[in-house]
Every structure is written in structure tokens, then in C-alpha cells.
Amino acid sequence: MTVTSVHDPSHREALWELEDAFERGDLISVFGRCTVSYEGRAASDLGAGDRLLVLKPDGAALVHTDEGRQPVNWQPPGSEHRAAVREGRLRVVSTRTSPAETLTVRFSDVHQLSAMAVTGGRDLTLHGSEEDLRTRILERPELVEPGFEPRETERPSSAGPMDVFGVDADGTPVIVELKRRRVGPDAVGQLARYVRALREELGAEGGGGGSDAGDSEESDSRDSDSDADGGGAPTVRGVLVAPSVTDRAAERLADRGFDHVALDPTPEE
């Protein structure tokens, strides 16, 4: 049988089952009353209570209470689990290095322990991610605007890689920033850095402007005012593609002369 399970075991019985399960590489769940302490990147203590301890063969450990999506305490994958009986009580310790951290679970009662050998089915297919959005736009560029032609994805710049780079119907360079969900002002800032970087790049190429284009990501009002269509700086358009934007983000988009295209990562159902 793929599952072993003991109900109200003694602490010693629980220890035997745990060690066997570690040996087999099982996925383990333990119900019991316990205290939990953690020390590592931070430190925490949790008093006695009924909880669910999950131990995975990859080294992950999770302590769950009856509330919340997050475990109340945990240990990341790559940790090592050990179990022992001390003073007649089951104790499970999970440790890892870099950073050094330790999770200790001390049981006063073990109510139920189960272990299962896990096989197969690790291939999750997720739809509706930012990559889906990129795919969708490359297949149907007119969703951005009529006449838009994608030229490159992940085009490098001094401000990092742009999501999509292309030209509009007039041949003007367009930088498209993709977000799979509603965005705040930070996304506009990101787009602004790309636009500024490309303006400097094209300016340097065509005429006088920006030197080696290094670090100053946050200065934007150097060649102020004539942002939208070319004074001294070359024209580069910025388009933010996202399902929606916050009010602040909309203000900033308007300030910068950028456009927003409302688009979901998945076709409307």
C-alpha cells in the first residue's frame, strides 16, 4: 500500500513511522498538539496548540493552524528533517544552511500521522500569465493598436529588457510594457525608464545626446516639457498594456504622454 497511517500513536511509534517515512521519501502529515520555535532569518515562538505539520521529501516543512493560506511556521525546500524522542516527547527539527535556520516542533500529543509515497503529476499548466499576454499580442498586434508591428521581445536597453518593442503605423518606435493585472504607478515608472533609455540610445546614434547611459534611472525631467512629440529628443512612444490602471497610474501616464491599452491576458470568455 502506498499510504501508512497511525492513529493516536505513542511518541515512540510516531518516531518509528517518521523515520521509515523519511527513508522512503514520503510526503508526511502529522496532526498533534505542539509548540513551535524558529530561529534563522528572524526568530519566533508559538505556544501549545493543535496543528498540522507537513514534511516533504525535498526538505520543505510546513506548520499549519486552522486559519490562513500561509503556514504559521515553515522551513524551505532543501532543509533536512530529523526526528527524536526527548523526555518522552516527539520532537521534529528541520535545519538548513545559507542562511542558517532551524525549525523545531515539540509535540505533547500526536493524534494522527500519515505518510504517502508520491508519484507523478507535477506538470502544472498555468494560463493567463504575462507570457500568455505577450503571445496574444504577438499573434494579434492590432490589439495594441491598428498598424502596430512588433519587432522584438525582451529587447535589451540600459534600463533592462523591454517586454515588446515595435513600430506604429507611422514608423515611430513603440515600447510596450505588459502587465497581467491592474497596475499602479510603479509600472508607469518602469515604462518611463525604458522610454528614456531608448531616447538616449537613439539620440546618441542620431546626433548629440546621452553619454554612456548608466545608472540614473529615476531622472526624467532633463529635457522637460516637449516630451510627447519630439523637440530635441527622438520620438519614442510608451504603451502600457494591462487590464486596468489605478487613478495615480492614469495621471502619470497622461503626464508622460503614454498610452494605456486595456487588455486581459486571456481572451474574454
Place this chain on the structure above:
Amino acid sequence: MTVTSVHDPSHREALWELEDAFERGDLISVFGRCTVSYEGRAASDLGAGDRLLVLKPDGAALVHTDEGRQPVNWQPPGSEHRAAVREGRLRVVSTRTSPAETLTVRFSDVHQLSAMAVTGGRDLTLHGSEEDLRTRILERPELVEPGFEPRETERPSSAGPMDVFGVDADGTPVIVELKRRRVGPDAVGQLARYVRALREELGAEGGGGGSDAGDSEESDSRDSDSDADGGGAPTVRGVLVAPSVTDRAAERLADRGFDHVALDPTPEE
């Protein structure tokens, strides 16, 4: 007994136990072979495999494989769990609204089902958080620098509340930004926004300068060059308190004339 547990139940038996456990408000764990599908903020499908399903009385649902700290699929607290047998198979569905999302787990085999009534011990005490760092600095301001006097925490500004605001030995205003761990350039940007906001505020108060101090968070090189000690703008110092900074962040700190104080949230052991 606080725990009920069935080994290799029929799908109908599993359903009965589940419904009883829902009724009692138990914390539930189910081992079994299943497929999982999610639809809501995104969409995903997961083929057949052995997994652990955790159902919480607060509505949270977690599907764990043998790897990773994160569940492969989940539903947040506030969802509603329902169970049924369809075509002879146990099916668990967890739904919530706003946003509308649904998690469906279809079992081909149920290996083990346990349910426990959970009591007590929800009071986690965590040490080493950003708040600990703030407390530590307020108690020992000299850790920032000799002569530093904290005046306010969470002082409001047009760029949001500052972590700690005070004055240095010369009476110069100092903005302190706290981070509990190693920081990148983003934290410097955050600090820069506070400093700029306060300069505008003080400038408007004292003399001519900045108008209504609204949105343009990312322009910084307006009164360039004489940043560090007063040209036209009033002098405001920025100090970043964190255990360490990345190279990029260090460059930016130097550019802005800001200081870095290396400090952990907890006293060295």
C-alpha cells in the same frame, strides 16, 4: 476524540467524513490521487497524481505535492468548501467571490482522510521584523549616528509616511528609511522620494520653491550638482538603515549623497 481518521475509504465514506468535518469546523487533510483545476485570477490544470489536500474551516484550501513550500494550487481563506460524489468519485470544490474563483479537486483514489478539531495557540511572537528595528533605533538613536535625535515615526509626506524622521547633531533634518534585510536600488528610490518631498515642503514653507508637491516622484535632478549641502533647496539628509546593500544600491546612495548605516533588526547574538 478530537481526531477522526479513515484509511482507504470508499468515495462515499470519504464524503460522509468530509461533510461531518465541515460541520464540526475541523482542520482536514486528505491524501489521494487526484486531478486539480483552478479558474479565477488565472487558470490552471494539473493532471493525475498523488497529493495532499488541506481544507481549513476558515475557507482556505491547499493542494500540496511532494515538492516546494508553496501549494501547487490553492484557494484563499473566505472560500466555501463543498464535497460531492460524481460518477462514483469524490469531488471537492472550493469557491469564493470577488474575485470569483474556483478550485476543483477530483479524486480517483482516496488513500487517507483525517480531520482534527483545532484549539488554541494562535499567538505567534515574531522577532526581528522591521518594527523591531524601529524600536531598537528609537531606544538607541546613536546607532544611527552620534547626536541623532528621532522626532517622529511614520511622519506623513506627499510621498507617503517616512519610517523615522529626526534631526542630526547640527539640527539638520534627517529621514531614516528602515529595511530589515539587504536592499537593492528600489529602497534608495523610496528614500529619494521622501527626501525630495520634504525638500519641497520645507522650501515652500521657507522661501520660493516647489508648488503643490504632487505626482512626479521620479524626477530628482532638478537642482542638480549641489545636492549634498544646500544650494537652492533646503538641506535634508537621507539615511538608509539596513544590514547591507547591493552594489547598485551603494552607487545610488553615493550619487544622492545619502548615508548607509549597517544595522540588523536584532542585536548581534
Place this chain on the structure above:
DNA sequence: TATTCTATCTCGATG
């Protein structure tokens, strides 16, 4: 290994 960015982030505070 270290850094950067995304996430069905989660979670809490706040307007």
C-alpha cells in the same frame, strides 16, 4: 552564487 523580477503572491493597515 548573487541579483532582479514576478506572483492566482498573502496579509495587514488605512482611507
Place this chain on the structure above:
DNA sequence: CATCGAGGTAGAATA
């Protein structure tokens, strides 16, 4: 309800 920021964020991609 939306927004904002912290997190022992986790996890992936990248240099």
C-alpha cells in the same frame, strides 16, 4: 471597496 507596503515573502530567470 481600493490602495499601499511588508514579508523569515517563494520561485524563476539571469548574469
